[in-house]
Amino acid sequence: MKILEWKRSSYYGNTVEEVMKKKTGLSLNELNQTIHQKLNRVEKMAEALLSIKDNLETVYLLGDYDVDGITSSLCMSLIFDALGLIYEVYIPRRMTDGYGVSENSLKKAAAYDVIITVDNGITAKELLDKTGKEVYVIDHHQAREDGALPNAKIILDPEVTMDDDFIHYCGVGLVYKIAESLYQKKVLSNAVMRKIAFLCMLGTIADVMPLIDENRTFVRNGLLLLQQGMFSELAEKTKLSPYATATDIAFGVAPIVNACGRLYDAGGQKIYDELYRYITKDNADMLDYFIAINEKRKKMQNAFFDEAWKKFETMSAMYPNVILLPNCPEGLVGIMAGKIQERTKKTTIVFTKTAKGTLKGSARGDDFMNVKEFLDKHKDLFLGYGGHKSAAGMSMTENSFHEFLSFAQSNAENAPECFELYDMDCPFSKLGSIILSYMEYEPYGEGCRKPIIRTVIEGTAYDGKWYRTMSEDRSFQLYTKDGIEVLGFNLAQKYKEYGTPKKIEALGTLSESSFRGKSQTVFELIDFRPI
Structure with a gap:
């Protein structure tokens, strides 16, 4: 299990408002102004x-x-x-x-x-x-x-x-x-x-x-x-x-x-x-019908991600991460690249084999590498490629892939030092009191990311257990007495490897769920470690 160290982000602050002003450069009123641009063409x-x-x-x-x-x-x-x-x-x-x-x-x-x-x-x-x-x-x-x-x-x-x-x-x-x-x-x-x-x-x-x-x-x-x-x-x-x-x-x-x-x-x-x-x-x-197809996609995605992660954990250091999943459907390689990048914080390129015998790949970038410019430097290796700063697609022969992989391995010393970053600290018992100011900044997304909170969570036992697993044992919920739902999506394996601790130090984000007209504060785990 490869573990990233935690570090305060450059946006660190004492309140949601302070963090979001640093992240966006705008006040809440400025951020939520209705804007109608006039485009030349x-x-x-x-x-x-x-x-x-x-x-x-x-x-x-x-x-x-x-x-x-x-x-x-x-x-x-x-x-x-x-x-x-x-x-x-x-x-x-x-x-x-x-x-x-x-x-x-x-x-x-x-x-x-x-x-x-x-x-x-x-x-x-x-x-x-x-x-x-x-x-x-x-x-x-x-x-x-x-x-x-x-x-x-x-x-x-x-x-x-x-x-x-x-x-x-x-x-x-x-x-x-x-x-x-x-x-x-x-x-x-x-x-x-x-x-x-x-x-x-x-x-x-x-x-x-x-x-x-x-x-x-x-x-x-x-x-x-x-x-x-x-x-x-x-x-x-x-x-x-x-x-x-x-x-x-x-x-x-x-x-x-x-x-x-x-x-x-x-x-x-x-x-x-x-x-x-x-x-x-x-x-x-x-x-x-389309919802059922998506459920099929999820199961396939989980299986190929498990394969990709096992490969990654046995590979030598490299930058960017380069992984070949020969049987992965072409339409899933981008998801694989995104998930590996999200977990490692480093640019990741995942390839699969096509019916013609060539390889198709998809890249997802980090904060340190312009993916398009990186591919431009190695354009002679590709049959074709295209993309932008943070994502790209490409095709190449198997021989070129091995040359590309060798380069990535030789480039390992240039890999950036990566951390799990957090934006603020808050006692778990106080999370309910900041949810309103947190939700005022919706919609969150690219360019307006949720503040990542560091906190300490202690589970409360019900019938002798303080947690349950979900989604075919891939995710878990930690029971608490504070009325806040703690969820770890795709983190159950890590929780088990830590010995299912009752008390954890955690990084995560807040949201609200609604059921039968009642709102529930949710703390979604990004990373955690036992205390």
Whole structure:
């Protein structure tokens, strides 16, 4: 069991308010201001769609199989429907097409007048230019290293053009801005805008965008729609409270939208098609099916994570962490990389073998390494790659993998010193008194992280036991007398290795759960050690 030392973060403070001011640079009032940015190319894109309508042009929309890609495509479909356009939406097949624009994903485009890419396209100059079509690119990813851009009529990608006050939108955030412009022109109804706002909230959370500036407004507005009963069947089936948080969406809804595309080649198209039926025809027949697929994904994920962690614990030191899971589905390697990175605090790249015999990998970065720049330095080893500062995907031959692994091992001496960081200390008995100020800073997420609290917890025995295990013995609950629920998700094995201690020193975060109208303060463990 590899153990990280604990250390005060640079945001350390005595109160929630003090910590959050240091984390965000803003007061609570400043953080929660409603913001409406004006983006330079949004108006042009809205006018272009009106022109496409007037010219009776047909549209081929190329999306992506992750939540941002699916929600972006759904929102564009709602816009196209309102405009009365003839269009087709194609969601790439994860295994046969790969991410974004490919020769395969463009095959059907020949039958249409216009190609619009959403949540992809910025790096696909040659493929898009070769079509000879009128092309529009709506993306939020970074350009290629050589800076070459598609010869598109309009490129809406603030991360590339860098001429807007706020640039950190995901794909569906940009589509929302287009819809907002059309709504102001009275092209879209209020009912359609509400649906787009809800989908924008979901995609923004799922794509781990910084919950600051207008992204925060997107998420708060979408959560308010949930409170008002929008898509109630989805909320009921996913057991969402009307007062669900961004964290609840991230763990309770986003994985369901992602799961089908992770496990099945054409799963992204399937989830798009069925969600389109749901949001336009209120047909919720398939929701249970997708929830069941997500449960299957969870079981597979747990098994492959156990395999990955066992491998990691026997490997020599390296930086970044590089792990090969030859039988892991391609759609799960990103989750594996994220979980190993979360536990080790170091950049992690997990690979799997494809049916063609090559390797596909996914990287999740730490605070010390720019993943995209790191891959740029080793580009000769890859068959293809792409990404940004904190995440990337790549493919390579097995021979190149061994060379890459050797480099990571030789680079171990450059690994950063990592710690479990905490932001404040609070006696366990006082946690209930700070929960209100803690929850005022919702929604929490990237760019607005929860304060991590250090405290001491003593279990209270019921029928001779002060704990119980859950979720097939992967998680545990520590019983306490203070009315606070203490949960350790995926930490039961560690708790057992420590000898199931009754008293622990712990790091964790606070939240509220609701059952039958009653609120419960929850302390979720990040790490702990026996006392």
